[in-house]
Amino acid sequence: xxxxxxxxxxxxxxxxxxxxxxxxxxxxxxxxxxxxxxxxxxxxxxxxxxxxxxxxxxxxxxxxxxxxxxxxxxxxxxxxxxxxxxxxxxxxxxxxxxxxxxxxxxxxxxxxxxxxxxxxxxxxxxxxxxxxxxxxxxxxxxxxxxxxxxxxxxxxxxxxxxxxxxxxxxxxxxxxxxxxxxxxxxxxxxxxxxxxxxxxxxxxxxxxxxxxxxxxxxxxxxxxxxxxxxxxxxxxxxxxxxxxxxxxxxxxxxxxxxxxxxxxxxxxxxxxxxxxxxxxxxxxxxxxxxxxxxxxxxxxxxxxxxxxxxxxxxxxxxxxxxxxxxxxxxxxxxxxxxxxxxxxxxxxxxxxxxxxxxxxxxxxxxxxxxxxxxxxxxxxxxxxxxxxxxxx
Amino acid sequence: xxxxxxxxxxxxxxxxxxxxxxxxxxxxxxxxxxxxxxxxxxxxxxxxxxxxxxxxxxxxxxxxxxxxxxxxxxxxxxxxxxxxxxxxxxxxxxxxxxxxxxxxxxxxxxxxxxxxxxxxxxxxxxxxxxxxxxxxxxxxxxxxxxxxxxxxxxxxxxxxxxxxxxxxxxxxxxxxxxxxxxxxxxxxxxxxxxxxxxxxxxxxxxxxxxxxxxxxxxxxxxxxxxxxxxxxxxxxxxxxxxx
Numbered sequence: 070x071x072x073x074x075x076x077x078x079x080x081x082x083x084x085x086x087x088x089x090x091x092x093x094x095x096x097x098x099x100x101x102x103x104x105x106x107x108x109x110x111x112x113x114x115x116x117x118x119x120x121x122x123x124x125x126x127x128x129x130x131x132x133x134x135x136x137x138x139x140x141x142x143x144x145x146x147x148x149x150x151x152x153x154x155x156x157x158x159x160x161x162x163x164x165x166x167x168x169x170x171x172x173x174x175x176x177x178x179x180x181x182x183x184x185x186x187x188x189x190x191x192x193x194x195x196x197x198x199x200x201x202x203x204x205x206x207x208x209x210x211x212x213x214x215x216x217x218x219x220x221x222x223x224x225x226x227x228x229x230x231x232x233x234x235x236x237x238x239x240x241x242x243x244x245x246x247x248x249x250x251x252x253x254x255x256x257x258x259x260x261x262x263x264x265x266x267x268x269x270x271x272x273x274x275x276x277x278x279x280x281x282x283x284x285x286x287x288x289x290x291x292x293x294x295x296x297x298x299x300x301x302x303x304x305x306x307x308x309x310x311x312x313x314x315x316x317x318x319x320x321x322x323x324x325x326x327x328x329x330x331x332x333x334x335x336x337x338x339x340x341x342x343x344x345x346x347x348x349x350x351x352x353x354x355x356x357x358x359x360x361x362x363x364x365x366x367x368x369x370x371x372x373x374x375x376x377x378x379x380x381x382x383x384x385x386x387x388x389x390x391x392x393x394x395x396x397x398x399x400x401x402x403x404x405x406x407x408x409x410x411x412x413x414x415x416x417x418x419x420x421x422x423x424x425x426x427x428x429x430x431x432x433x434x435x436x437x438x439x440x441x442x443x444x445x446x447x448x449x450x451x452x453x454x455x456x457x458x459x460x461x
Numbered sequence: 462x463x464x465x466x467x468x469x470x471x472x473x474x475x476x477x478x479x480x481x482x483x484x485x486x487x488x489x490x491x492x493x494x495x496x497x498x499x500x501x502x503x504x505x506x507x508x509x510x511x512x513x514x515x516x517x518x519x520x521x522x523x524x525x526x527x528x529x530x531x532x533x534x535x536x537x538x539x540x541x542x543x544x545x546x547x548x549x550x551x552x553x554x555x556x557x558x559x560x561x562x563x564x565x566x567x568x569x570x571x572x573x574x575x576x577x578x579x580x581x582x583x584x585x586x587x588x589x590x591x592x593x594x595x596x597x598x599x600x601x602x603x604x605x606x607x608x609x610x611x612x613x614x615x616x617x618x619x620x621x622x623x624x625x626x627x628x629x630x631x632x633x634x635x636x637x638x639x640x641x642x643x644x645x646x647x648x649x650x651x652x653x654x655x656x657x658x659x660x661x662x663x664x665x666x667x668x669x670x671x672x673x674x675x676x677x678x679x680x681x682x683x684x685x686x687x688x689x690x691x692x693x694x695x696x697x698x699x700x701x702x703x704x
Contacts, residue, residue: 075561079550086549086590285545289603292509292541294534294610295562457512 072295076303080277081310090272094311098265098319103326106258110330125204128152130159131174135190138174138215145211159193169201170194170208185223258422259415260392262319266353267360267385269315270308274364277304279377282461297454301365305447308361316353320346340424348421352414355436358443359410360384366450372461388412407434410442462487462645463508463614468517470503477503479669480517485647485662487613490640492660493649496697500669501649502542505618508647509539521614538612542619544603548592552583555591556606563610573609581605581635597628604635615639617648621655633659657689667697 085091129149132139139149152171153159159171173191181188190212194205221231281287291297327341364381371377388411395412402416413435420427453459463485470478478500485491493501506512508519510530519526526533546555553574560570578587583601586594591602600620608615617636621629636659639646650656656663657677665672665680673680673696677689686692 071564072562075558079547079558079561082554083547083549284548285541285543286547288506288511288541289539289544289607290562292511292534292537292539292607293559293562294531294537295564296531300562460511 072299073303073306076300077306077310080273080304080307084273084276084307084311087276090276094268094270094272095315095318097268098261098315099322102261102265102319103322106261106323107326107330109257124148125207126150127204127208128159128162128168128171129174130155130171131176131178134174134176134178138190141215141218142208142211145214147208147211156191156193163193163195163201166198169198169204172208182219257396258323259418260389260411262316262349262353262418263356263388263392263411263414264385265319266312266316266357267364267388270312270357270361271364271381271385273311274304274308274361275368275374275377275381277307278365278368279371279374282459283374288460291459298451301450301454302447305358305361305365305450308365309357312357312360313350313354316357317346317350320349339422341422345418345421349418352417352432352436355440355443356410356414359439359446362443362446362450366446366453369450369453369459402428402431404431404434407431408438410439413439462522463491463519463647465504465508465519466517468504468507468514468519470500470507470512470514476669478507478514481666481669481671482517483664483671483674485614485645487645488640488643489661490636490646490648490659491662491664492656493647493664493666494651494653494656494693495649495666495672496651499666501651501666502618503669504666505539505616505647505649506541509537509541509616510534511541535610536612537614537616538607538610539616540600540604540607540618540620542622544600544607546591546594546599546602549590551588551590552594552598552602552605553578553587555602556609559606560609565610573611577605577609580608580638582631595628596623597625597631600624600628600632601635604632612644614645614647617646619649619651621650621652629655653689653693665693665696667700670700672696672700 123146125147127142127147127149128151129139130152132149132151142149149172152168152173153162156173159168159173162168163171171193173193175189175191178188178190192205192208192212194201196202196205220234224231224234278287281290290300324341324343324346327339364384367380367384368377371380391409391412392415395406395416400406402420406416407413413431417427417432417435465484466482468478468481469476481500481504483491493504495501503512507514508521508526510526510533513527521533521536524533524536546552547558550558556574556577557570560574565573578584581601581604583598583605586598591599594602600623604617604620620632624632633655636646636648640661648660661676662674663677663680664674673683675683680696681687681689681692684692684695686695
């Protein structure tokens with residue numbers, strides 16, 4: 070036990086002394102995570118709510134022919150401005166991208182309305198231009214609404230209920246909870262935490278195996294009267310410690326950052342308080358053993374520090390695949406997924422953030438199977454440490 | 462006391478050691494002398510149990526290195542070739558780490574480490590980080606930490622490699638001190654003068670075999686050469702090269 074503690078504390082101290090490496094491995098997650106996340110959220114907010122709250126400037130040709138329509142558009146937060154000279158100029162402007170959408174009101178518009186026949190307006194837009202699509206849809210919706218109002222007024226004037234024109238009234242009911250909606254965005258968090266956890270221990274795992282060998286300090290170490298397994302366990306434990314430390318920092322950074330992100334604008338109330346942070350730490354604890362053992366194992370096979378770095382970096386991305394596949398297929402948590410490390414942690418954490426009830430069996434299966442895989446990897450590592458090939 | 466009997470070790474196609482036997486008694490300095498690639502390091506690595514021999518056996522104070530490597534290591538302090546330190550730790554911390562690993566009692570560690578720092582005369586740089594140490598300083602600290610569990614047998618693999626004259630001299634004094642304290646010292650080198658000046662017994666190794674063993678005088682006598690270098694070359698020529 071004293072040997073184990075000696076290795077553990079030495080590796081930890083050694084790592085802390087190497088400030089530069091320590092900062093990069095511990096802070097990449099907590100700093101870049103929230104920044105990246107804020108960026109994505111900001112984009113989404115822009116797309117989701119930018120539409121109705123912002124004033125849309127709409128170039129109009131012939132605004133003077135339909136003052137009522139113009140007033141209506143203004144009431145819908147669409148500000149008509151002077152548009153191009155004629156229809157051809159409008160086409161050119163839309164094609165070149167100067168305007169996304171142009172409305173043309175022909176001179177006979179008012180007369181036709183008075184006559185009770187269909188009055189024509191022209192909406193010039195480029196349907197292939199997805200950026201202009203939202204503006205076009207907004208203008209079209211406003212025009213449809215105006216159309217509906219006029220029709221209702223005409224029917225009423227003739228003593229007919231406007232309701233006749235609406236045999237079916239579609240009312241859409243959105244049942245997604247605010248938390249549920251936020252989870253779509255928060256879904257990427259699972260991988261993010263896996264990543265920052267692995268980053269936290271990566272350099273220590275490499276340094277304590279490949280680095281130790283390259284420095285020539287491995288051979289004197291294993292010629293001491295101590296078990297090689299004990300040495301290895303101490304190194305793996307130290308790696309786990311820094312992995313959990315990096316995860317803690319990332320979780321805290323997120324918990325703080327979420328308070329500053331305008332998530333409520335998106336109708337989101339993610340459940341990311343102290344309880345969730347604690348839950349995530351517990352959830353990922355067995356996973357850190359897998360990460361540490363796997364990295365130690367891979368690093369022990371490499372010939373040099375550099376080679377170890379490139380191989381272990383690949384390991385950083387390995388846990389993405391199950392998460393990615395499940396995210397793309399939008400699969401719900403299932404019992405059999407709980408056997409897959411990184412994926413089970415991701416799904417359970419997302420559920421927790423979504424405030425959905427957790428299946429206790431899922432949680433138990435995830436933690437126990439992850440722990441067992443971690444122990445198996447550690448045992449493989451122990452076998453590797455008995456081999457002469459360890460010295461390269 | 463180290464007894465080596467007919468050790469063989471191959472790495473793939475390469476037969477590094479092809480039957481090395483010798484004894485290194487307590488209170489004496491035994492030198493493994495041989496050209497590069499002769500199998501000196503491989504022999505020492507078998508002795509400090511980092512690798513296992515394919516055949517043959519070796520005992521440290523009567524403990525078999527294959528059957529009971531942990532007990533054998535308790536009796537050995539090893540300085541492998543090119544042994545490295547932890548650059549972020551001070552010399553004292555490097556030594557203390559080994560003391561803790563070897564299970565030196567907590568309240569005895571400080572005293573033990575201080576004693577060794579004193580013995581090896583490394584107090585001047587004991588509390589500096591070992592990052593910028595010279596080769597001589599590094600070797601001394603590496604030797605200090607190898608001795609921290611007070612082993613009765615000391616194995617040194619080319620310890621003077623890369624050392625300047627002064628550092629070599631002080632290392633030589635240290636090795637003599639170890640002999641005075643009754644330890645069994647086994648060290649390898651490819652430099653004849655060094656071995657001749659320091660060793661009580663010389664084991665000349667070439668092509669994985671023992672070419673000759675005895676005192677410097679005995680070797681000169683048996684080869685009929687007055688000059689030790691000629692004797693060394695003559696002895697090596699007797700061994701047929703490995704495949």
